[in-house]
Amino acid sequence: MTMMRAIEYQGAGGPEVLAEVARLKPVPGPGEVLIKVEAFGLNRADVQQRKGVYPPPPGASDIPGLEVSGTIESVGQGVAGISEGQRVCALLSGGGYAQYVAVPVGLVLQVPENVDLVDAAGFMEVASTVVSNLFLEAGLEQGDTVLLHGGAGGIGSMAIQLAVAAGAKVLVTASNEEKIAYCLALGAHGGINYREEDFAERTMVLTDGAGVDVILDVVGAKYLAQNVRVLANNGTLVVIGLQGGAKAELNIGALMAKRARVMGTTLRARPLAQKEEIVAAVRERALPLLAEGSLKLSVDRRFPFPEVAAAHEYFDSGRHTGKIIVTP
Incomplete structure (x- = not known):
C-alpha cells in the first residue's frame, strides 16, 4: 500500500479543525485518471464543509477540495486522448486537499502551455x-x-x-x-x-x-x-x-x-454527466480565452501545504480578491 499526505477536517469548526494525515494513494478506476497534485484552490464550499453545513455528496471523498491542477500520473482502463505527464486541471466532488486524486477523465482539461500550472488550480471550480x-x-x-x-x-x-x-x-x-x-x-x-x-x-x-x-x-x-x-x-x-x-x-x-x-443551483452534487457537459462548455467558452491570455487567473495568495489552516483564516477574513491557492 502506498500512502500520501492529505488534509482532513477533524470535526466541524474553524481552521483549527484542519489536520494533515496519511491516506491511501488512490488508484484510477475505469474512465479515470490519477493526478499528481501541483496545487489546489480554496473555495467557499470547503469552508462550509469545514463548518459542518455542507457535507460531501454520497460517494464523494471526505477529503475537501473541489479543484486541482497537476500532471497525469497514470490512466485507468478505457481512457483515451490523455497521457502520463500532461499538465491538467480538474473539477472534483472532493479529494483535492491531497498529493494525489483520481477523477473521471471528462472532468479534466489540459492546461495551456502559457498558463502557470499552480495558478491553474484556481480555474476549474469558478x-x-x-x-x-x-x-x-x-x-x-x-x-x-x-x-x-x-x-x-x-x-x-x-x-x-x-x-x-x-x-x-x-x-x-x-x-x-x-x-x-x-x-x-x-x-x-x-x-x-x-x-x-x-x-x-x-x-x-x-x-x-x-x-x-x-x-x-x-x-x-x-x-x-x-x-x-x-x-x-x-x-x-x-x-x-x-x-x-x-x-x-x-x-x-x-x-x-x-x-x-x-x-x-449547486455544482458539487450534480450527476457526473451534467458536470461533464459543463466542463465541455468551459472547454469551448473559457479555455480559448485563457490560452490566448485575455482571461486572467486572479490569484491573491499562495500558501504551502503546512499552512493550509492559515489559508482558511485568510479566506475567513474576507480580505482577499480573487483566488487563494495551496501547494502540497
Whole structure:
C-alpha cells in the first residue's frame, strides 16, 4: 500500500479543525485518471464543509477540495486522448486537499502551455460555476446587463471577465472601494459599495431604471427582495450561495409582473454527466480565452501545504480578491 499526505477536517469548526494525515494513494478506476497534485484552490464550499453545513455528496471523498491542477500520473482502463505527464486541471466532488486524486477523465482539461500550472488550480471550480450559471442556465447574451454580487471574489473575478467577453454590461457589488477598483480593472462597467449604498437603488440609477437581465447571487435570503426589485422584464436571478440566509419572503406578484425567474443551483452534487457537459462548455467558452491570455487567473495568495489552516483564516477574513491557492 502506498500512502500520501492529505488534509482532513477533524470535526466541524474553524481552521483549527484542519489536520494533515496519511491516506491511501488512490488508484484510477475505469474512465479515470490519477493526478499528481501541483496545487489546489480554496473555495467557499470547503469552508462550509469545514463548518459542518455542507457535507460531501454520497460517494464523494471526505477529503475537501473541489479543484486541482497537476500532471497525469497514470490512466485507468478505457481512457483515451490523455497521457502520463500532461499538465491538467480538474473539477472534483472532493479529494483535492491531497498529493494525489483520481477523477473521471471528462472532468479534466489540459492546461495551456502559457498558463502557470499552480495558478491553474484556481480555474476549474469558478469557471464551471460561472459558465453553468450565467450562460447555460441564465442564457446571458451580448447586450445584456448582469449584476454580480461579491464581484471581487474568485467567482466574481471569473464572471466579470467571461461576461465582458460575451458582450454583456457588468455591474458588481463589493465591500469597499479597493475591491470595486479591482473589479473595474477586470472590466466591470460599474461598482456598488454595498456597505455605503443601497445596491438596489444604485443599480436602478446605473441602468436608467431598466434593471438587469441576470443576477448572480451568493448572498441568498438577505438580498431576495432587492434582487427581484432590480430584475428587468424577463430577467433571471440565479442564487448560488446562502451567505445571507436560506429563508425569505418572495413577492410572487412582482416576479409575475416582470415574467422573471428565480432559480437556485449547486455544482458539487450534480450527476457526473451534467458536470461533464459543463466542463465541455468551459472547454469551448473559457479555455480559448485563457490560452490566448485575455482571461486572467486572479490569484491573491499562495500558501504551502503546512499552512493550509492559515489559508482558511485568510479566506475567513474576507480580505482577499480573487483566488487563494495551496501547494502540497
